[in-house]
Amino acid sequence: MATSVSKSITVIFSVLLLSFFLTVESQKFSRNLSQRSLGLRKEKLSHFRFYFHDIVSGPNATAIRIVEATRTNRTAATGFGDISMIDNPLTIGPERNSRLVGRAQGMYTSASINEMGLLMVMNYVFVEGKYNGSTLCIVGRNPVMSTVREMPVIGGSGLFRFARGYAEARTHTFNMSNGDAVVEFNAYVFHY
Numbered sequence: 001m002a003t004s005v006s007k008s009i010t011v012i013f014s015v016l017l018l019s020f021f022l023t024v025e026s027q028k029f030s031r032n033l034s035q036r037s038l039g040l041r042k043e044k045l046s047h048f049r050f051y052f053h054d055i056v057s058g059p060n061a062t063a064i065r066i067v068e069a070t071r072t073n074r075t076a077a078t079g080f081g082d083i084s085m086i087d088n089p090l091t092i093g094p095e096r097n098s099r100l101v102g103r104a105q106g107m108y109t110s111a112s113i114n115e116m117g118l119l120m121v122m123n124y125v126f127v128e129g130k131y132n133g134s135t136l137c138i139v140g141r142n143p144v145m146s147t148v149r150e151m152p153v154i155g156g157s158g159l160f161r162f163a164r165g166y167a168e169a170r171t172h173t174f175n176m177s178n179g180d181a182v183v184e185f186n187a188y189v190f191h192y
């Protein structure tokens with residue numbers, strides 16, 4: 001009788017101890033994973049080319065000035081501190097009505113006092129084919145008067161998880177009278 005009670009107590013304690021360790025195990029902060037367990041196979045390099053429509057004028061503007069900074073003599077020419085919010089169309093060709101492949105959602109701000117240098121913070125949200133719903137995140141400097149501007153691709157989602165790379169921007173057209181611009185983007189991206 002006594003031994004069977006002590007046996008039961010031992011069993012109960014063992015179960016409690018085991019469940020305690022299992023709980024601790026499930027609460028572990030970090031663990032090592034194989035790449036395959038996330039479905040990551042071989043990393044590949046892709047090139048994407050599209051046109052970015054910065055439409056600042058008219059009833060269908062997609063780039064809206066949301067902050068107009070206080071001007072000083074030094075910042076009058078560069079609009080230092082101004083911020084625009086964008087939801088710009090990305091199209092396969094330079095024409096506005098060309099096929100939509102995505103949108104550039106985010107903002108840009110004039111971050112340079114002495115020249116036209118923008119800080120771009122945006123997500124390319126693709127709608128094209130298998131990339132529909134996947135995004136690339138771009139954060140970088142855009143000295144808009146330069147022929148070629150390079151911005152880092154710092155990550156992404158969907159098919160672009162773990163993405164990294166860079167995007168080159170070249171102004172295709174700039175309408176001096178209304179401020180609308182079409183910019184060619186070439187993005188070179190490592191992803192899985």
Ligand SMILES: *[C@@H]1O[C@H](CO)[C@@H](O)[C@H](O)[C@H]1NC(C)=O
Pocket residue numbers: 030031032
């Ligand atoms: C993960 O792997 C590294 C290197 O193999 C090892 O040093 C580390 O202890 C492991 N971490 C965990 C949580 O298992």
Ligand SMILES: *[C@@H]1O[C@H](CO)[C@@H](O)[C@H](O)[C@H]1NC(C)=O
Pocket residue numbers: 058059060
């Ligand atoms: C603005 O968008 C509307 C709806 O898509 C369209 O009917 C109109 O022609 C556009 N206006 C301009 C100036 O592009």
Ligand SMILES: *[C@@H]1O[C@H](CO)[C@@H](O)[C@H](O)[C@H]1NC(C)=O
Pocket residue numbers: 073
């Ligand atoms: C800004 O420029 C104007 C005209 O050149 C000048 O009169 C004024 O003193 C300047 N202000 C400052 C704060 O430098």
Ligand SMILES: *[C@@H]1O[C@H](CO)[C@@H](O)[C@H](O)[C@H]1NC(C)=O
Pocket residue numbers: 127128129132133
């Ligand atoms: C992209 O995905 C959305 C939502 O999943 C769907 O409504 C839309 O039709 C898709 N677009 C294309 C071009 O496949």
Ligand SMILES: *[C@@H]1O[C@H](CO)[C@@H](O)[C@H](O)[C@H]1NC(C)=O
Pocket residue numbers: 057175176177178
């Ligand atoms: C530039 O903007 C003006 C004013 O909105 C417009 O009349 C003109 O057609 C535009 N030029 C081009 C090449 O789109």
